[in-house]
Amino acid sequence: MSTSRPWWRSPTVIVVAGCLIAIITFGVRTSFGLFTAPLTDLRGWDREAFALAIAIQNLLWGLGQPFAGAVADRYGAGRVLATGGLVYALGVALMAFSTSPGALTVTGGVLVGLGVAGGSFTIVIAAFARLVEPSRRSWAMGLATAAGSMGQFLFAPLGQGFIDAYGAETALILLSCTLLVVPLLARSLTGRGDDVDEPGSEHLSARGALSAAVRHPSYLLLTSGFFVCGFHIAFITTHLPPYLTDQGLSKGLAAWSLSLIGLFNVIGAYSSGILGGRHPRRLLLSGIYLGRGVAFAIFLLMPPTTGSVLLFSALIGLLWLSTVPLTSGLVALMFGTRHVGMLFGVVFLSHQVGAFIGALLGGTIYEASGSYDVMWIICIALSVAAALVHLPIRERSAGALAPSAA
Incomplete structure (x- = not known):
């Protein structure tokens, strides 16, 4: 009896499909900052209302991630990605019809947040981590993260182009349509990949693994550090575009700054x-984190020009999501892939709790002071x-730790 895999389950197709999913899902999400000014102007809201919806989105993404991950561990990633992609698409489409801050919080916050957690x-x-052989695992994780950054590079100008051509509402509907590809691609990532799992990890239950992790000092340090990553990324993706336009720079430059961050993070990740x-x-x-602080300080001290924005975007892009393959790799090293x-x-x-605070605090500080300067200083610290x-x-x-936790 043949045990060969179908072509759509080959290692190459698995990597390609996963990277395409990363491009689409991360690309759409990182374009939301471009909608801050258009939607607030269209609906008559303040920036804090939009920031709250994005903050809720980040928080629910984080709260849903351990559960989505646990389901993927047990039943395979394909089903989780397919379901998450559909919920994500629905949330983005309904953002276009949200006429109150409360409705935006439900659609762009709750639905998109839960959808992103699974998709x-x-x-x-x-x-x-499970489907790729151990010798290529770190490379594959870096490639998936780089693919997400390529999505940011592609979707930032695409999103701005949609806004300029059709308006913010239609642009959201068009972006939601791209997410419908995710369930089709997710089929290649079905299965748990037990054949590449580390020996002995199957003896540790999910509860035992979590118990072991929360007692492990290095895991707790890694978790606390990732909070800062989320704080930085959510603040920049949500508030960098309006910050640049406040400085008298063009909306096109704001879109290209996000795009350039994504492009350079392809290299960095x-x-x-x-x-x-x-x-x-x-x-x-x-x-990486120390380098971010240097980049923030340089950007804050330099006059706001096209050149300084492009330089900052390139520098922060190299350091943007390059934390992800290293952090996820350390988790796999410490506890295996089961x-x-x-x-x-x-x-x-933890990353998304930081993102919640970074997105919301940016809007709160801006409304209170009319400036983002305090936020840049917090980012450096x-x-x-x-x-x-x-x-x-x-x-x-x-x-x-496994025996005592099992």
Whole structure:
């Protein structure tokens, strides 16, 4: 009896399908900052109302991620990605018909947040951890993260083009249509990949794995550091476009700044995945966060010009999601891949709590002061803190904890 896989389950197709999902799902989400000014002007809201919806979206993405990861661990990533993609598409489409801040919170906040939890690149990364052989795992994780950044590069100008040509409402509907491809691609990522799982990890239950993780100091340090990553990313994607237009720069430049961040992070994330297989991940993470602080300081001190915006976008792009393959790789190293979806989901929850605070606090501080300067200073301080937090992490398997947790 033949045990050969169908063509759509070959390693190459799995990687390609997963990367395409990452491109679409992350690309659509990172274009939301372009809708801050158009939707608030159209509906007569303030920026804090839009920021609240995006903050809720980030929080529910984080809260839903451990559960989506646990389901993917048990039943395979394909079903989770397909369902998440459909909910995500519905939420984006209904954003176009949200005429009150409360409705926007339900559609762009709750529905999109839950949809992204099941249909995002984080589930793709968890799938790669199980479906890709160990020798290529760090590379595949870096590639999936780089693909998400390519989505940001492609969808930022696409989203702005839709807004300019058809208006914000129609642009949201068009973006939602691109998400309908996700369930079709998700078929290739079905299965749990037990054939590449680490020996012995099958003896640890989901509850045991979580219990072991929350008692492991390095896991807790990694989780706290990822909070800062989410804070930075949500603040920039939500508030960088309106910040630039407040400085007298064009909306087109604001869109291209997000696009350029995505383009340079293709380099940063892919390089991070490769370097994570050769060098200590904790030191790489520490350097990335410290580099972000330097980039923020340079941007704050330089006059707002086209050149300074492009330089900042390139610098922060190299450091944007390059934390993801290193962080997810450390989770897999510590606890194996059997429960990697759930355990990385818990780490990602911390990321999204940071994103909730970063998106909301940016709007609150702006409405109170009329400026984002305080937020940039907070970002610099958190960069230094995250750089220090990662230094004590111990890069080795936590297998010794498994017997007591099982």
